[in-house]
Amino acid sequence: MRDRLNHSLRRLPTWVIYLLGALPAPWLFYQGLTGGLGVEPIKALEHEYGKLALQLLVLGLAVTPLRKYVGLNLLKFRRALGLLCFFYVCCHLAVWLVLDVQLPGQIWADIVKRPYVTIGMAGFVLLLPLALTSNNRSIRWLGRSWRKLHRAVYAAGLLGALHYVILVKGFQFEPVIYLALIVGLLLLRLPFDRLSAFLRPLRQRA
């Protein structure tokens, strides 16, 4: 079953992921224009784009653990997931800048004064070099440092989730779920095998 799934995934071209992943952007915009997002479409569109970015980030972070613990190989699609995530971060940011805040003077004030905006912006800035180097030439050119650089996505993920948690009023569950998922997926990257190998002699002695 798993092998068959891996086999069919190998045959799935990545452009399908790009296409399916990008489609919600114009679709949601159209919904916003025509009343499908309710009577306050600006905030709704901003939130939908932001949530899609977080969902794609979670998927991207799940690729390695899925391969390691489940044997499901989605490696081929990781770049697409990452770039789509960045695309939705850009959409989210554009809606905030152009449709929501509107006043250029207010934008910088918000970035400096409002922690949730500062944190969100920091996440965006971290993702920027990752998006720019997500091509084969950069991977070759950067060699080993490419992998190091791209670990910045861990921090970006945490910042993105935190951005959502501190943005809402009162204690709400949905943003906490994203934070928990991202923290969980990062924890799964800890070298448990090495850790338990290290702990084994200690345990035997005790």
Place this chain on the structure above:
Amino acid sequence: GLGLSALAGGAQAEQALEPNSWEDVTTYCNFYEFGTGKGDPAANAHQMTTTPWSVKIDGLVDRPGDYDFQEILSEMTLEERIYRFRCVEAWSMVVPWTGFELADLLAMAGVQSNAKYVAFETLYRPDEMPGTAYRVLDWPYREGLRLDEAMHPLTLMATGIFGKDLPNQNGAPLRLVVPWKYGFKSIKSIVRITLTDQEPPTSWNMSNAREYGFYSNVNPEVSHPRWSQATERRIGGGLFAKRQPTEMFNGYGDEVASLYSGMDLAKSF
């Protein structure tokens, strides 16, 4: 009375207020007992039973007791008031309310001379309110006013919108409307009104005192720690709606500014 109704409209008479649509007012709501999404109250509030309904009026009053909603209605004179409504989240609406002045209801119970504040409580019925399964706030929802604010002729107890009974998601059957304060002060589905001599605890202030003060008067100069209050967006303007400047006391300064003379509104926010 009619004179006061004129007062309510007075300041805005020149720029006659154009109410939002029924859809705007009834589908975009904050009523966290039914969920934190703006559409959740419209989707879930039908579960709330509003008949029979009674309001307990207690504390420093001459005639404490459980007042049946229909009984209250039979004593009150209903009138329409078109008010601006400004949410602390920096959006706004214009709502045509039907209701009576809170002062008239308080007079019915007889306010004692040592009363200084009025505390309000929303219905808390977990089996009819799916949102209360989560401790977003410390239920029941509570609000409060200083007595002079409560007695002000602009302060309304609403029982309807657009000439119809209040839909559940808008706080049926009886809610407060204080047009110069952020919307969360206008507590919904009231089951208890208590006159006290001490400032009562209020839900959002209990949840985050740094962000939500007891007064919570609309004030473009005092920003919420997480966003500016200088501008607002009228609901219903679509994807390209422009922001507009927020007015001090939501435009009701002529009527209410004197209530706060001598107070530092940046401190008592």
